[in-house]
Amino acid sequence: MRHFPTDTPGFRRSAAGAVALLLACAPLVACSSDSNDNPLGIGTFDPEAMASAEASESAAAAAASASAAASAEAAGIVTAESLSTDRYEVTSIPEDLDEQQTEVLKAFINYDQVTWNIWFTGTGVENAQAVATGDVLANIKENFENLNGKTDQGTVRIAISEVAVVTFDTSQSTAEVRVCEDLSGITTYDASGQDISTNESRSRYDIIVTMANENNVWKSSVEKTLSTNECVV
Structure with missing residues (x-):
């Protein structure tokens, strides 16, 4: 995100x-x-x-x-630490997730890390289609086209509070992941290397992400921001 x-x-x-x-x-x-x-x-x-x-x-x-x-x-147990990287820190995840919820969680993390890698490097937008669909994919492509050389540096921190799977019928399932995303450790630079970060770009966001199951692959399809600077990571 x-x-x-x-x-x-x-x-x-x-x-x-x-x-x-x-x-x-x-x-x-x-x-x-x-x-x-x-x-x-x-x-x-x-x-x-x-x-x-x-x-x-x-x-x-x-x-x-x-x-x-x-x-x-190695035992297949997902932890916040195992989901983290040097610039993408997962501080917490829900306990007692079942197999399907764990699958959704891992798919969400994959999506989020792929998209953040685009903003960190300014490249790789072609990888978004494998992890996003619908409005989210369209927004990623539009935002990438408008980067104009901008990149992010630092570490994003997230806390996941809920993973819920909803089955509408036998052929289609969706899930919702609620996450607090902390961007206070992110600095945005323009093409000349000037810091153009703003209070908004370094805020915390409480977000609901809808994951859609497409051909047995979970992809991010819709994002909704619930509040700014109120959630805790």
Whole structure:
């Protein structure tokens, strides 16, 4: 998606705290003991060792998180992290989606990332037909023709609050995806590299996107903006 503006595109230590520090120090590599200087054998606090230990723990936690995300994706489990890229961050998705809702969600994300890639690069409009139809496809093509060298840079953030599938008859299904799109991290440049961002182009939008099923392929067909700068990502 992309929204085009209508006008322009003091520290106090207690005795109890000191005791707690000594007790907590015992099992950590951040503490050391020298029998000559410390006949009681009480561990002393080593800030450098503590920082090193914390850094190691942080790195281990990050690695565990990445591993968990990779395992979930390999198992076919969709998560907000698995749907994100370096410039398209999904902050949240609904829980307990069934198989069809998950299919719709993935199709929506694919559509949104394809179209944002057009605005990021100024190329690739031919890819839109595979992910969009109807009014949405027509708008993408029209907006692309009016780019005049404009491109976006930064990261778009979205939170998906609802995925609902509606079956009208046995031959046609539609679905609705409700999303909060945060463009505050996006900067728009004209062909000469000048920042032409506006308050509207960096706002948050609460949007309902209708997905239509065409030959067993979900495509974005209609978008409706419900509010501006009221939803939360």
